[in-house]
Amino acid sequence: MKKYRWLASLVIALLTSYAVLRRELWFDEALTLLNFVLPLELGQIYFSYIIPNNQIVYSMLLKVWDLFYCGGVDIVVYWRLLSVVCALGMLAVLAALRQKIDGRRSFPTFIVLSCMCVSGIFMNYATALRGYALSWLLGAVALYGLYEIFHQNARRGWLLYAAAALLAVGTVPTNLLMLAAAAVYAIPWMGKKFWRDRRFYGVMAVIPAALIIFYAPIATAFLNTFKLGEGFSSRWGAIECVLGMYIACFGLLLIFGLFTLHKQPWQYCLRWSIWLFPAAAILLLHRAPFPRVFVTLLPVLAMLVIDGTVQLTGRHWNNFHRGVFAITMICCQILLIPGGYLAAEKLKLSCYEDDFFHPWYMLPNYRSSQTAERLVEFSRQGKIVFLSFPADPLPILFYALNKEQLAAGSIRSDVPCNSVKSLPPGAILILRSDEAPEIYEKRFGGKLQKHSEHKQHSFYTLSTE
Structure with a gap:
């Protein structure tokens, strides 16, 4: 033995x-x-x-x-x-x-x-x-x-x-x-x-x-x-x-x-x-x-x-x-x-x-699937949703697509990096919680209003100044 x-x-x-x-x-x-x-x-x-x-x-x-x-x-x-x-x-x-x-x-x-x-x-x-x-x-x-x-x-x-x-x-x-x-x-x-x-x-x-x-x-x-x-x-x-x-x-x-x-x-x-x-x-x-x-x-x-x-x-x-x-x-x-x-x-x-x-991705608060559920809700409401690169967009997209087919053109992300040049007013931005929203306000020419936060992600709405 x-x-x-x-x-x-x-x-x-x-x-x-x-x-x-x-x-x-x-x-x-x-x-x-x-x-x-x-x-x-x-x-x-x-x-x-x-x-x-x-x-x-x-x-x-x-x-x-x-x-x-x-x-x-x-x-x-x-x-x-x-x-x-x-x-x-x-x-x-x-x-x-x-x-x-x-x-x-x-x-x-x-x-x-x-x-x-x-x-x-x-x-x-x-x-x-x-x-x-x-x-x-x-x-x-x-x-x-x-x-x-x-x-x-x-x-x-x-x-x-x-x-x-x-x-x-x-x-x-x-x-x-x-x-x-x-x-x-x-x-x-x-x-x-x-x-x-x-x-x-x-x-x-x-x-x-x-x-x-x-x-x-x-x-x-x-x-x-x-x-x-x-x-x-x-x-x-x-x-x-x-x-x-x-x-x-x-x-x-x-x-x-x-x-x-x-x-x-x-x-x-x-x-x-x-x-x-x-x-x-x-x-x-x-x-x-x-x-x-x-x-x-x-x-x-x-x-x-x-x-x-x-x-x-x-x-x-x-x-x-x-x-x-x-x-x-x-x-x-x-x-x-x-x-x-x-x-x-x-x-x-x-x-x-x-x-x-x-x-x-091994930390307890890493839950991309839960963020994906929110993304699906926004997509059903006809919202344009933007995912920043630091927010780890691809796992979120995977879990969202695993739930249902998303509306064409409703999801935009920085993959490849910084590929999104503009967003319409009312768009939802999903950022990593430690990101500075001011960077995206300057980039998209609007004001970001934070309306919720979940685990490692923060959710913002883009409005005109």
């Missing part, structure tokens, strides 16, 4: 995912649905790479997943289950890989994966309608393939690794970093003089080749996305968020590997450079990426933490030792969830740019 101890981490993952499975859509999720998954045919999704929000492989997979919806459960919950399945798949593949590496010593794998599953970051991205959980699964498969290349069935290993690399970059192009991390992790499997092994260069060559092969047919559209100039507001802020991600996902287990680092051959020490990959990308790229792109590194990081945990949790530990250790580590992980809120406040990190600790 010891070899199946890791199954408990799957149960923990199911429980933590269930806790947030019913949360409402946020902007990027609604954009994926409304612009790509729902209106397009399966074959059209690949050729509609207008913005990086179309995570092509994930969008196509979600389109297929949607075909099997039979009712009986909320449609958004059903869509989120695809990400949950991918997250569970990642855990299973990592456990299978560690069984090959560690034999019957399954406790380190169980405790590291369980702690990761308890983190708020795992709960968020394991249920997100985005390609991050799929990237986790593909990253785990890439690691498994690399192990087989250098230990067992090389042909099957190359097939798994190449397929995972192609699908990973097709999901999120920034998964290049995750694949590079997996390749660096595999260096100790290549022997002391790995640079003399032709397979090393083959492994490295697969990564850019996958990107070129996948995006070559849509190269113009792919290159145009670089002109968008999207990114995080601060380089150091992004680095602090990534460091917070490490702590939130692994907690006290992080320190384990450091105690045994000096005992390892130098090839193994190369693995620890992986922790610096996000900081290097943030500092070297023309603009700091959003910290959430680095969440796809979790399978590789989990392998690093398991390596350290294996070294320090001795074979002589009995069930009592393991039980006390597991309870202590998991309780510390649970305490880190509210600790993330405190850390975000200390860093003065706005919830609107926070990807990890207290993102606005």
